[in-house]
Amino acid sequence: MRITRDTNGYVELGRFEKLIQILIVISLISFAFETLPNLSTAWQNVLKFTEIIIVLIFTIEYIIRISLCRPRLKYIFSFYGVIDILAILPFFLTAGIDIKSIRAFRLLRLLRFVKLLKYNKAIRRLRDALIDAKDELILSGIVAGILLYLASIGIYYFEEEAQPDSFGSVFHSMWWAVCSLTTVGYGDVKPITVGGKIFTGIVLIIGVGIVAMPTAILASSFNNAKKKEKKNDL
Amino acid sequence: MRITRDTNGYVELGRFEKLIQILIVISLISFAFETLPNLSTAWQNVLKFTEIIIVLIFTIEYIIRISLCRPRLKYIFSFYGVIDILAILPFFLTAGIDIKSIRAFRLLRLLRFVKLLKYNKAIRRLRDALIDAKDELILSGIVAGILLYLASIGIYYFEEEAQPDSFGSVFHSMWWAVCSLTTVGYGDVKPITVGGKIFTGIVLIIGVGIVAMPTAILASSFNNAKKKEKKNDL
Amino acid sequence: MRITRDTNGYVELGRFEKLIQILIVISLISFAFETLPNLSTAWQNVLKFTEIIIVLIFTIEYIIRISLCRPRLKYIFSFYGVIDILAILPFFLTAGIDIKSIRAFRLLRLLRFVKLLKYNKAIRRLRDALIDAKDELILSGIVAGILLYLASIGIYYFEEEAQPDSFGSVFHSMWWAVCSLTTVGYGDVKPITVGGKIFTGIVLIIGVGIVAMPTAILASSFNNAKKKEKKNDL
Amino acid sequence: MRITRDTNGYVELGRFEKLIQILIVISLISFAFETLPNLSTAWQNVLKFTEIIIVLIFTIEYIIRISLCRPRLKYIFSFYGVIDILAILPFFLTAGIDIKSIRAFRLLRLLRFVKLLKYNKAIRRLRDALIDAKDELILSGIVAGILLYLASIGIYYFEEEAQPDSFGSVFHSMWWAVCSLTTVGYGDVKPITVGGKIFTGIVLIIGVGIVAMPTAILASSFNNAKKKEKKNDL
Numbered sequence: 001m002r003i004t005r006d007t008n009g010y011v012e013l014g015r016f017e018k019l020i021q022i023l024i025v026i027s028l029i030s031f032a033f034e035t036l037p038n039l040s041t042a043w044q045n046v047l048k049f050t051e052i053i054i055v056l057i058f059t060i061e062y063i064i065r066i067s068l069c070r071p072r073l074k075y076i077f078s079f080y081g082v083i084d085i086l087a088i089l090p091f092f093l094t095a096g097i098d099i100k101s102i103r104a105f106r107l108l109r110l111l112r113f114v115k116l117l118k119y120n121k122a123i124r125r126l127r128d129a130l131i132d133a134k135d136e137l138i139l140s141g142i143v144a145g146i147l148l149y150l151a152s153i154g155i156y157y158f159e160e161e162a163q164p165d166s167f168g169s170v171f172h173s174m175w176w177a178v179c180s181l182t183t184v185g186y187g188d189v190k191p192i193t194v195g196g197k198i199f200t201g202i203v204l205i206i207g208v209g210i211v212a213m214p215t216a217i218l219a220s221s222f223n224n225a226k227k228k229e230k231k232n233d234l
Numbered sequence: 235m236r237i238t239r240d241t242n243g244y245v246e247l248g249r250f251e252k253l254i255q256i257l258i259v260i261s262l263i264s265f266a267f268e269t270l271p272n273l274s275t276a277w278q279n280v281l282k283f284t285e286i287i288i289v290l291i292f293t294i295e296y297i298i299r300i301s302l303c304r305p306r307l308k309y310i311f312s313f314y315g316v317i318d319i320l321a322i323l324p325f326f327l328t329a330g331i332d333i334k335s336i337r338a339f340r341l342l343r344l345l346r347f348v349k350l351l352k353y354n355k356a357i358r359r360l361r362d363a364l365i366d367a368k369d370e371l372i373l374s375g376i377v378a379g380i381l382l383y384l385a386s387i388g389i390y391y392f393e394e395e396a397q398p399d400s401f402g403s404v405f406h407s408m409w410w411a412v413c414s415l416t417t418v419g420y421g422d423v424k425p426i427t428v429g430g431k432i433f434t435g436i437v438l439i440i441g442v443g444i445v446a447m448p449t450a451i452l453a454s455s456f457n458n459a460k461k462k463e464k465k466n467d468l
Numbered sequence: 469m470r471i472t473r474d475t476n477g478y479v480e481l482g483r484f485e486k487l488i489q490i491l492i493v494i495s496l497i498s499f500a501f502e503t504l505p506n507l508s509t510a511w512q513n514v515l516k517f518t519e520i521i522i523v524l525i526f527t528i529e530y531i532i533r534i535s536l537c538r539p540r541l542k543y544i545f546s547f548y549g550v551i552d553i554l555a556i557l558p559f560f561l562t563a564g565i566d567i568k569s570i571r572a573f574r575l576l577r578l579l580r581f582v583k584l585l586k587y588n589k590a591i592r593r594l595r596d597a598l599i600d601a602k603d604e605l606i607l608s609g610i611v612a613g614i615l616l617y618l619a620s621i622g623i624y625y626f627e628e629e630a631q632p633d634s635f636g637s638v639f640h641s642m643w644w645a646v647c648s649l650t651t652v653g654y655g656d657v658k659p660i661t662v663g664g665k666i667f668t669g670i671v672l673i674i675g676v677g678i679v680a681m682p683t684a685i686l687a688s689s690f691n692n693a694k695k696k697e698k699k700n701d702l
Numbered sequence: 703m704r705i706t707r708d709t710n711g712y713v714e715l716g717r718f719e720k721l722i723q724i725l726i727v728i729s730l731i732s733f734a735f736e737t738l739p740n741l742s743t744a745w746q747n748v749l750k751f752t753e754i755i756i757v758l759i760f761t762i763e764y765i766i767r768i769s770l771c772r773p774r775l776k777y778i779f780s781f782y783g784v785i786d787i788l789a790i791l792p793f794f795l796t797a798g799i800d801i802k803s804i805r806a807f808r809l810l811r812l813l814r815f816v817k818l819l820k821y822n823k824a825i826r827r828l829r830d831a832l833i834d835a836k837d838e839l840i841l842s843g844i845v846a847g848i849l850l851y852l853a854s855i856g857i858y859y860f861e862e863e864a865q866p867d868s869f870g871s872v873f874h875s876m877w878w879a880v881c882s883l884t885t886v887g888y889g890d891v892k893p894i895t896v897g898g899k900i901f902t903g904i905v906l907i908i909g910v911g912i913v914a915m916p917t918a919i920l921a922s923s924f925n926n927a928k929k930k931e932k933k934n935d936l
Contacts, residue, residue: 028851032872035858110855113848126841136456139360144907146347149262153344156269170266178903182910184887185418187655201412205378208416209449215911216453219918222838370690373594380581383496387578390503404500419652421889435646439612442650443683450687604924607828614815617730621812624737638734653886669880673846676884677917684921 020061024112027054031109055091062088080114087112126222133221140213144181147210151177151203158196163189180204181211254295258346261288265343289325296322314348321346360456367455374447378415381444385411385437392430397423414438415445488529492580495522499577523559530556548582555580594690601689608681612649615678619645619671626664631657648672649679722763726814729756733811757793764790782816789814828924835923842915846883849912853879853905860898865891882906883913 030050033043062084069075076085090108130137152173159167166189167173176189180200191200264284267277296318303309310319324342364371386407393401400423401407410423414434425434498518501511530552537543544553558576598605620641627635634657635641644657648668659668732752735745764786771777778787792810832839854875861869868891869875878891882902893902 032851032854035862035871036873037866037870107855107859110852113852126845140456143360149266150344150347152266153341157341160269164271168271169269171270175899175903178906179887180418182906183417183419183651183885184882184906184910185413185420185653185885185889186887186892187419187421187889188892190420190422197409201409204412204416204418205445208418209446209452211907212446212449212911212914213453213456215914216450216918217456218911219915219922220453220456222842222915222919222922374690377594383500384578384581386500387575391575394503398505402505403503405504414652417651417653417885419647419654419887421653421655424654424656431643435643438646438650438652439679442652443680443686446680446683447687447690450684451690454687454690608924611828617734618812618815620734621809625809628737632739636739637737639738648886651885651887653881653888655887655889658888658890665877669877672880672884672886673913676886677914677920680914680917681921681924684918685924688921688924 016061020057023054023057026050027109027112030054051091055088058084058088083111083114129218129222132224133217136217136221137214140210140217144211144213147203147207148174148177148181151181151207154199154203155191155196158193158199159191162193162196181207183208250295254291257288257291260284261343261346264288285325289322292318292322317345317348363452363456363458366458367451370451370455371448374444374451378445378447381437381441382408382411382415385415385441388433388437389425389430392427392433393425396427396430415441417442484529488525491522491525494518495577495580498522519559523556526552526556551579551582597686597690600692601685604685604689605682608678608685612679612681615671615675616642616645616649619649619675622667622671623659623664626661626667627659630661630664649675651676718763722759725756725759728752729811729814732756753793757790760786760790785813785816831920831924834926835919838919838923839916842912842919846913846915849905849909850876850879850883853883853909856901856905857893857898860895860901861893864895864898883909885910 027050030047033039034047039047065075065081065084066072075081086108152170155176156167156170156173159173167176172189179186179189180203191197261284264281267273268281273281299309299315299318300306309315320342386404389410390401390404390407393407401410406423413420413423415437425431495518498515501507502515507515533543533549533552534540543549554576620638623644624635624638624641627641635644640657647654647657649671659665729752732749735741736749741749767777767783767786768774777783788810854872857878858869858872858875861875869878874891881888881891883905893899
């Protein structure tokens with residue numbers, strides 16, 4: 001097995017890393033299966049067994065990483081070191097016990113996602129694009145936020161009397177504003193007064209575009225990053 | 235405290251400006267909280283007290299600005315001078331009184347938003363992008379407007395007989411047109427006749443893209459503005 | 469009044485053209501008002517009177533254009549000549565009569581829109597962008613069409629038995645496909661079977677992007693057209 | 703008739719190819735018509751007859767292709783050779799029989815779509831754009847997938863108790879996640895708890911953009927491909 005160390009003292013375990021990635025994906029899928037109601041006992045056992053196997057391998061991985069890392073403490077207290085221990089801890093802490101209050105603790109298992117990201121070259125590239133367009137994204141985020149706030153205030157004044165349940169406060173109205181401006185439109189809250197409808201119409205025409213701006217900006221930045229990469233390759 | 239004057243005689247108050255910005259955000263959040271129904275008296279007092287403190291500081295700010303500005307009248311009648319006085323006026327005018335008809339007057343407090351914009355460099359950049367793409371935005375706005383109008387006329391002719399309540403006039407139909415073409419689709423108004431459905435299908439396929447155009451144009455212009463800035467920095 | 473002739477023998481009537489444009493907009497708005505149910509007689513008269521005035525001016529415009537155009541017949545049989553006559557014809561044909569079967573005929577008045585486009589420089593530019601991106605638009609249109617068709621076939625096979633009313637045939641399913649893939653989602657037709665939901669999920673993830681492609685392409689082409697214009701100006 | 707052979711030994715049949723394309727489109731439309739309930743016997747016969755004619759011509763086409771191709775076996779076992787035979791096979795296999803279990807078999811006829819793609823130059827160009835942006839598309843696909851998964855987990859924890867039917871498991875929640883993040887929003891599943899609404903709001907604001915990213919990336923890549931083509935043409 002080829003073993004290399006990166007600048008943070010993190011050990012690259014060669015082909016073994018591929019296995020870890022697959023196990024993470026399996027672990028996440030089994031997490032989803034566990035939530036199915038009315039699971040047969042057979043299936044429950046399969047899922048429990050899968051979880052035990054995965055945690056075992058992750059524990060072995062953790063021990064190997066500690067033993068191979070120089071200096072040893074660097075890994076334990078590094079970002080991924082903390083993630084790695086948090087991703088297996090819930091299993092040991094909740095072993096035997098299945099009290100409901102402790103179940104939320106198992107959500108820590110989802111941190112394995114972060115482990116997955118570690119392996120993915122492409123996600124690092126996306127992060128670069130995000131950093132590149134940070135200013136624009138924050139800016140359009142602020143504008144979108146202001147719009148959401150003003151839209152909520154406005155619809156509150158138009159609809160509060162007609163629909164005190166749906167538009168009982170500006171915070172209630174924000175649920176409407178988010179659903180409308182992202183164009184999801186579940187249809188559970190919507191204006192019914194003439195004033196509210198006209199206001200909504202104007203807000204939608206102006207606002208849908210503003211809320212969609214960050215996407216367009218990010219895609220554009222992504223494209224630029226690619227062009228730069230190609231230029232550097234020449 | 236470092237004090238500088240811009241070309242409009244507007245006084246920059248150094249670190250004090252940061253405080254003003256934070257107070258504006260707090261003021262806007264407390265505005266939203268005030269709309270909550272069934273607020274306990276304790277909370278109502280907290281909000282009232284917050285508002286008094288904020289208005290006090292804003293008043294002091296206003297007086298400082300007047301006293302520091304040369305020539306003095308320039309600030310009072312400048313754009314931000316008017317905004318600054320309008321943002322605190324409602325407090326003094328409605329002090330003691332809480333008659334419903336006067337409450338709408340308090341909406342003037344929202345003008346503090348404009349004050350916030352003043353401090354934000356990035357929003358100035360967005361304004362530049364908006365100005366740059368003005369022609370295209372107006373144009374696509376006109377086309378989108380024509381589309382909304384024609385779609386409203388069309389659906390009115392198809393659905394009026396079947397749904398006289400929802401599609402009672404072209405103006406009623408416009409509510410449907412806005413909700414559909416922005417793809418929000420609340421589901422409260424929708425075609426039920428075969429003709430109306432076919433018409434809607436055609437309108438949606440053509441129109442959704444046209445209505446979304448301004449966003450794409452603005453994002454593109456935003457990206458160009460950034461490129462230009464970078465070039466100038468070199 | 470400054471009078472110029474374009475290459476098609478169409479006469480430019482100087483400041484008079486501005487008046488015509490405003491009258492077209494008024495005419496279109498009054499068209500919408502006429503559809504309002506329970507209009508008072510006073511308002512009905514105002515609208516009728518407006519229409520008479522507008523048609524009168526349009527008729528005078530038409531006569532002036534004929535008398536000024538050389539060769540005269542060129543204008544009458546030109547594209548805008550036909551539009552101009554069709555836009556005033558319904559008034560004379562339906563004068564006095566208000567039989568319902570003839571009302572549809574009044575829709576011809578909407579052709580005045582085309583007249584409006586004639587005056588608008590910017591809309592000509594949009595047309596150029598449309599022509600420039602024609603190939604890509606047709607192509608993405610075909611792909612979107614194929615997707616709509618296949619999605620309709622697929623959902624038909626999944627949902628027909630469970631919801632024979634909503635998904636009674638592939639054509640019924642197309643209504644669902646258009647509403648879903650344009651992301652409008654009225655909510656009147658939606659899958660309820662597990663298979664249908666999984667199929668919908670896959671179709672939406674793949675398809676929403678494909679259906680939105682033409683917009684992105686057009687916006688991009690629009691932006692390019694602008695860049696070219698700027699280059700030519702230098 | 704002009705006859706040419708491409709590198710795969712595939713025979714180009716000149717003007718005859720155009721006819722085949724039209725027949726494919728007719729065949730696909732008649733497929734949709736066949737699903738209409740309560741079709742009159744007359745119409746059923748028309749559709750049956752159309753199908754027979756089309757299959758006949760396709761069979762003749764297949765025989766011609768085999769007889770003209772050198773070496774003969776190359777066509778039979780080539781990609782389009784297999785498609786061509788699969789597209790006519792269902793007719794011969796289900797002739798006379800109309801058992802329901804065999805009807806699904808007729809879906810193979812839809813493979814004629816692939817035949818259509820063969821003829822379309824523009825679709826080849828789209829394929830190139832897809833290949834060019836492959837990395838970005840896969841990457842944003844992964845990110846969108848992670849988002850969908852995490853959103854489903856999150857809403858499950860917030861809404862499961864309040865709505866055990868709609869959010870009974872993470873898989874149930876995924877239906878909500880897909881509908882919401884693609885902004886379709888049918889409205890059949892939506893959060894009702896305060897926590898769930900706040901979570902949804904945050905997910906929508908972040909997520910709608912992420913899920914829409916692949917479109918923006920593809921459109922951008924499409925545009926680049928066009929620019930490159932133009933450069934090469936010079």
